[in-house]
Amino acid sequence: MSSFEITGPCRMSGEITPQGAKNEALQVICATLLTSEEVIIDNVPDILDVNNLIALLRKMGVEVRYLGPNRYSFRAADVDIHYMQTDDFRSRASSLRGSIMIMGPLLARYGMAYFPKPGGDKIGRRRLDTHFFGFTELGARFEFNSDEIFYTVHAEELKGTYMLLDEASVTGTANIIMAAVLTPGVTTIYNAACEPYIQQLCKMLSAMGARINGIGSNLLTITGVDKLKGCSHRILPDMIEIGSFIGMAAITKSEITVKDAAPSELGIIPMAFSRMGINFEIRGDDIYIPSQEEYEIDTFIDGSIMTIADAPWPGLTPDLLSVFLVVATQAKGSVLIHQKMFESRLFFVDKLIDMGASIILCDPHRATVIGHNHKTSLRGCVMTSPDIRAGVALLIAALSAKGKSVIHNIEQIDRGYQNIDTRLNQLGASIRRI
Structure with missing residues (x-):
C-alpha cells in the first residue's frame, strides 16, 4: 500500500492540462x-x-x-x-x-x-x-x-x-x-x-x-x-479533475490556468464555484483562476444559507461535492452540502474535523460547513483515502494545511487521477509518494 506525504501549505502557480474523462x-x-x-x-x-x-x-x-x-x-x-x-x-x-x-x-x-x-x-x-x-x-x-x-x-x-x-x-x-x-x-x-x-x-x-x-x-x-x-x-477532458483544480487553486490561494478544459462541456460546475465566491476567467478553451486571499460564499435572495446539492445532469455532479466541501472550510460564510445520491460519501469529514475544520455532519447525506476565511489554517494529520473523490478532496485539504499530512491507501486516488502527484509538484506542490 502506498501513501502520499504532503508538506503544506502549498501556494502553486502555472498551467495544468486535465486528463481524459x-x-x-x-x-x-x-x-x-x-x-x-x-x-x-x-x-x-x-x-x-x-x-x-x-x-x-x-x-x-x-x-x-x-x-x-x-x-x-x-x-x-x-x-x-x-x-x-x-x-x-x-x-x-x-x-x-x-x-x-x-x-x-x-x-x-x-x-x-x-x-x-x-x-x-x-x-x-x-x-x-x-x-x-x-x-x-x-x-x-x-x-x-x-x-x-x-x-x-x-x-x-x-x-x-x-x-x-x-x-x-x-x-x-x-x-x-x-x-x-x-x-x-x-x-x-x-x-x-x-x-x-x-x-x-x-x-x-x-x-x-x-x-x-x-x-x-x-x-x-x-x-x-x-x-x-x-x-x-x-475523449473529453475530465470535468471532475477540472473542478478539483479550480477548488484546489482557491483554497491554496494559487494562480493556475487549466488548459484545454472544454468549458462549454462543464454545465453548471462553473456557476457552482461562482456561488462559492471563487473568481475565474474563461479564456477560449482555458480556465484561468487568479490567486485569491479570500472568497465569500453567496446566500440565497432571502439571505438564507447557500445549499450546494448534487442532481442528475444538467444538475451538479455528485463527484465534485467532496471538493466543494473542502473548499468551503476556508471560505467566508457557511454552506450546506447535500449529497443526495450516496449515503456514505460524506463520512470522510471526520478527517477534516481532525484537521481543524468546522463541520457539522447533520446526517449521512448533509453537512454544514462554517468557513474559517483563512483566519485559522487546517493542520496536517494522518488519514486514509476511502474512495476516489474523497481521496482527492483530502489531498486538496492537505495542500492547504499547515504542516505534514500523510494519506494512506492512495491506490484509490490513482484509480481516477493520472500521475496527480507529479503534475501538482510541477506547479509547486510538495507531495512525496512513499
Whole structure:
C-alpha cells in the first residue's frame, strides 16, 4: 500500500492540462465490443481503473494496441465468451465497477453475458436494477446466482421497445444504449441519463453507424442496425479533475490556468464555484483562476444559507461535492452540502474535523460547513483515502494545511487521477509518494 506525504501549505502557480474523462473512457472502451472492426480512441487517461478495464478486454480476446501516449486501438474480432465463466474473469471484473458495461455490448452481439457483483468505491448502495430492467425489457432473461453473487443475461432474440427508467442511471443508460443499437426495431428510453459521458458515447456509436435520436436529452430513440463499423473517437477532458483544480487553486490561494478544459462541456460546475465566491476567467478553451486571499460564499435572495446539492445532469455532479466541501472550510460564510445520491460519501469529514475544520455532519447525506476565511489554517494529520473523490478532496485539504499530512491507501486516488502527484509538484506542490 502506498501513501502520499504532503508538506503544506502549498501556494502553486502555472498551467495544468486535465486528463481524459475517466467515466467516458470506461463507457467507450466497453463499446468497442460492439464491432469486429478497429476502433481508435484518443485521450485515454492512464489511470488504474481504465488500465484494468483494458487488461480485462485483452483477456477476453480483444486485440489492443498501444499507439502512443493516451491513444489505443481496439479490435474485438474474436471475443472469448467462455472466458467470462472463469475464476480469473470473476476476480478481475469484480474489482472494477465500470466493467459492468461490457454486458450490454455482449448481450447485443452474442446473445449472452455474465458478470460477478462489481466492486469499486465504498460510497453507499449503488444498485444494478436499472441495467437488468433495460435488458429484460429488450427481451433478455435475467438470472442471479445468490450463492456466487453472479449475474447472467441471455436471449435468443431481442426486440426494440419503449421503456421508462426508474432512475437516470448513467452506467445503466449506457449499458441499455449499447444493447439497443444492435437490437432489431425501435427502442425508446425515457428518463435516460444525459451526462456529457452519455452524449459522447452516443456520438461515438453514431460514428460507428448507430441510429440514435435525442442525444443530449432524457428521451432517446434508437433504431437498431445489423452491424457497426469501426471509428476514431476522442475523449473529453475530465470535468471532475477540472473542478478539483479550480477548488484546489482557491483554497491554496494559487494562480493556475487549466488548459484545454472544454468549458462549454462543464454545465453548471462553473456557476457552482461562482456561488462559492471563487473568481475565474474563461479564456477560449482555458480556465484561468487568479490567486485569491479570500472568497465569500453567496446566500440565497432571502439571505438564507447557500445549499450546494448534487442532481442528475444538467444538475451538479455528485463527484465534485467532496471538493466543494473542502473548499468551503476556508471560505467566508457557511454552506450546506447535500449529497443526495450516496449515503456514505460524506463520512470522510471526520478527517477534516481532525484537521481543524468546522463541520457539522447533520446526517449521512448533509453537512454544514462554517468557513474559517483563512483566519485559522487546517493542520496536517494522518488519514486514509476511502474512495476516489474523497481521496482527492483530502489531498486538496492537505495542500492547504499547515504542516505534514500523510494519506494512506492512495491506490484509490490513482484509480481516477493520472500521475496527480507529479503534475501538482510541477506547479509547486510538495507531495512525496512513499
